[in-house]
Amino acid sequence: MAQPLSASRMVEILRAEGLTVHEVRSWRTHHRNAKGPWGPVNGVMIHHTVTSGTEASVNICYNGYSGLPGPLCHGVVDKKGHVHLVGNGRANHAGLGDRHVLAAVVDERPLPADNEADTDGNRHFYGFECVNLGDGKDPWPEAQKEAIEKVAAAICRYHGWSERSVIGHKEWQPGKVDPRGFTMDGMRGRIAGRLKDGGDADPSPEPPAKPAPKPPAKPAPKPSYEPFPGPAFFRAGRRSPVITAMGRRLVAEGCGRYQQGPGPEWTEADRRSYAAWQRKLGFSGTDADGTPGRTSWDRLKVPDVK
Template identity: 55%
Template sequence: MAAPLTADQIVRALRDEGVTVVEVRGWRTNNRNHVGKWGPVHGVMLHHTVTPKSMSAVSMCFGGTGDLPGPLCHGVIRRDGTVHLVSAGRANHAGGGDPDVLAAVKNESYGTRPPASNEHQGSAGAVDGNPHFYGFECENLGDGKDPWPAVQVEAMVRASAALLRAHQWGEKSAIGHLEWSDWKSDPKGPDNVVSMPGLRTRIADRLAHPANWTPGTAPKPPAPKPPVEDDMQPIDVWAYRNAKADAASVAAGHGHIPDAYGHLVQTHQMVAGLVAAVANLTARVADLEARNPS
């Protein structure tokens, strides 16, 4: 049961992922929460807008169309790669879809594609996806011929990864509208550009790196692990001590520099020598006194 992200959390997640975010005036309170619950959320859904280059889809997605009240998504991904946020709550974007697809997304339990959808808005077995999916509308005619700029596709990958990362979901929690409803075809375009399996592969690659990663750059090397007991070889303590003593014994001009232990050994040897010398002197004094009593 995942609670939806707050508006601030959405903005932070997108910007952390390197997305250029535009906050449309009023987007934080623009929602359809009055018609039904928003959440729990289970994934991200991608769409196309069916709009030409000469038209911005932002106002349409914010306010809706004549027969479909807005907001129509949470963010509009423009052709220049900017993401315009239009809602932080329930939005009219997913509609009815297949419950088997919802279960597969929730459990991330499918292969390259979710199970085929056999349901759509108004069909007997459909479930409403609007409470459960974030939606991104991507500006494109959706005719399979309109080009998808690389910067826009990169924004689609980053925006999806940002929300998945925030929820600690994997790439299989991102689907296209065509995978949700058997009536839909979006996002439509060349398979090597906007196919959902291909996009999920790119999303997975992002999720395997830090949020600020840019493809083509080497990731920062991981910090070295502090040594732990299991990583260390056993030490022969007596061999170690003997090596230290050997080093100390040749320290005076034989190419070895004594360490602290070597100095300790030398000091011990000097003290022992002094003790022996004092004992010898004491014995000699006693002998002299015995020979020359006063």
């Protein structure tokens, strides 16, 4: 759960990921916010356009059509791998979908089957339309798939999300088939690898200058960590600087699920964040319920607050 990116920050993070970004007309103020809330955001949704040609696809996603005004997404990914930004705010792309899918995205766990349409997806998801007819025959060039990977990874990295925050329209709304032509599990695998590797490396880094000789330094003091306070410590109403320090470490590990904070009081946001850390360590089921245990606590290395 997070506050939506500003237009300027969206451009910044996409270009930092190595993408070619085109700003279309008045996209920075083009939205459907008057028709419903925008945010908090929880994930990225991928679509195909069912159109061909970059210009025509971008225009329809910007303008919309009779019965469905634009913007129809936040960005269009063309076959060359360029991103055309067409909206900033609420967009008509996701429609109603399954609340259980949204809950799985928030918790970053495997998706259940989408068999209900009871939740407003336009509020909670960034949407990217990808130029493709969606007939199973129109090819997906590698440059386009790499751009989808980069777009999703850039947004996930900014918000501290994992690849499980990226879904296809077909995984959200019953009856939808997009994107068709590649699997979302495969795309999530690509995104996970990119997040793990930290994005593009400099293809020709300059060799570092040889440092001048330095006198021997005194060894740094060994860091001190908070001992595990026991599972009973983590209960509603508990306030402690230890909880703040824990939350900051969870954010640093990419597991923060805070809309505000972290702060000194144990909250549901702390529990969800810690559950994400447990899942990151490979725990599941009741071992990943968000209540700290000794093994996961020791591996989090919460700094001593005394």
